[in-house]
Amino acid sequence: MIQPAKSNPIPQSTDLERHILPDKSLHPAFWSHLELDLDIRRGQGLNRNSVISQPLSPTLVSRNGKEAINFGANDYLGLTWHPEVRQAAFESSLLVQKFGSGASPLVTGQTLEHARLVQSIADFEETESAIVFSSGFAANVGTVASLATKDDIIFSDILNHASLIDGCRLSRAQLFIYPHCDMAVLRELVREHRHCGRFAFVATNSVFSMGGDLAPLVEINTLCDEFDMQCILDEAHATGVYGENGRGLVEHASVSSERIVSIGTLSKAVGCVGGFVSGPSLLIEWLTNHARSWIYSTALPIPIVAAACKAITLVRNMGSERRELASKAIELRSRLTGLGFEVGSGGSPIVPIYINDTKKVMELSERLLEMGVFVPAIRPPTVPKNRSLLRVSLSIEHSTDEINRLVEVIAREG
Ligand SMILES: Cc1ncc(COP(=O)(O)O)c(C=O)c1O
Incomplete structure (x- = not known):
């Protein structure tokens, strides 16, 4: 029987000091560096606290x-509260009698429920195939860092999400940051530097997570055509929100193109957790072989996958x-x-x-x-x-x- 949750006692600062902080005298410079950084942040009103x-x-x-x-x-x-989504998680955990997947996808972490979610996402996005990561962050990092290499070049919007930025850095591609949504500067940068890379990418959020504004996707797509580039599009805040069927900015702006690699998340409008890439089987097979944040990370828990599968079908009709x-x-x-x-x-x-x-x-x-x-x-x-x-x-x-x-x-x- 499920017991009501008991609230855990919140550790007091004296406990934290006693149990977590190591003996400062062992690494004085290192620990005082951490302390100094936090002091500066506090002084500037920039310190972050988890509430x-x-x-x-x-x-x-x-x-x-x-x-x-x-x-x-x-x-x-409102899908985090939806009764059918919660019910799907509950039923699958009763049916499979297991919560965590227990392994990374290429070992034994990929269950029938995971396969069903992949199919639901591919159906929803109307693409050949899809791949599900443990988060939107992991999807962005793994996709960008595997598709681009040190021989390539990425043009990245200055207000892109941290996960796209980290993916760009990890890829070791030559990076050009363009002012926010500034097509004139982007075009100029592309014109000057496109020849420096074997492949070239424009990386952008579709909806920017803090300003809520939209990338000029039609123009970016045209530029990609003109200069033989791919667009890596993070649809995190657009999936479920934009487009008649909720497929994001690609659907809203009627841009369907081989130039676009579309990444979504299950954690925002879909109300669950996980990230995904949808597209042609060739792309998905490539990511299956190269995306390290997918290969070397435990697959999502089964009830979460079942909940996401239900939520994706609801999103389409909203x-x-x-x-x-x-x-x-x-x-x-x-x-x-x-x-x-x-x-x-x-x-x-x-x-x-x-x-x-x-x-x-x-x-x-x-x-x-x-x-x-x-x-x-x-x-x-x-x-x-x-x-x-x-x-x-x-x-x-x-x-x-x-x-x-x-x-x-x-x-x-x-
Ligand atoms: C634009 C954007 N991309 C990606 C992510 C990461 O998604 P997730 O929270 O599913 O890891 C976020 C989350 O804040 C985001 O705002």
Whole structure:
């Protein structure tokens, strides 16, 4: 029988010091380097702390015991709470009687449930095949680092997600960073340097995770055609949100092209965990042989795979929810713009409220929490210097009253 969860005692700092911190006298320079770095961060208001966020309902969270409306999740379609998704996880764990997969995919980690998920993703994306990684991060790193080599060249948007950046670095390809979505500079860089690489890639997010804006995919695709390049497209925040069937920016912008390597995640609109690449069998077979974050990492637990499989089938049919989400986002942007805030444009459920000052954004987020509204403050290095922002993430689960409350407290405190 499943017992109700007991809360674990939170370790006190004295326990941590006693059990975790080694004898500083053994490695004085190393430990004081760590201490100094953290001191500097604290001094600049840039220190990060992991806070317990206990879910209370699809839109309510308890942060450090304080109950608030949650505008800080990527659960755009509310699927993390969906009864059929939870049921799929529960049933598979009863059926297979096993939770973890127990091995990496090429050993014994690939079960029938994993094969079913691969097929569901390929069906959803309308591609020949797919491959599932343990996270979106692992999918990005493994894909970029295996497709590009030191003989190749990558043009990468300056605001790309850390996992694309790390993939680029690991690949050892020659790297050119272009200003955010700046097609003129990108074209110039490509014109000047394309000949330096055997193969060339443009790496970009489709929806940028902090600004919620979209990559100019049609133009990038045209440029790739013109200069014989591939586009590596991270659809993490677009899967399930954009396109009539939820296939992301590729579907939304009607760009179907052999030039694009499309990477998605199961952790945001799909409400589970895991990352994937979908595409022709040739690409998937290549990744099966070369993507180290897939080959050398344990396959996802079976109930999670079953839940993701259910969620993917639900996502496809959530066209009306996608439209509702976009109109909520457009309306919120227009209300905030009316109040004088800079919020970007478009229908993405990621609505940034630019405050541009690290200290102010932290204080504002704290004040909103006090008033029962949680909106995370995003600071450098996640965003560029002087571009700190409050990141509002909308979900179809947010009620009109909850969004009204958000606008009301921001109008009062912002
Ligand atoms: C644009 C983007 N790509 C990739 C990832 C990584 O995805 P996951 O959380 O599934 O590892 C994230 C997560 O924050 C993201 O925002």
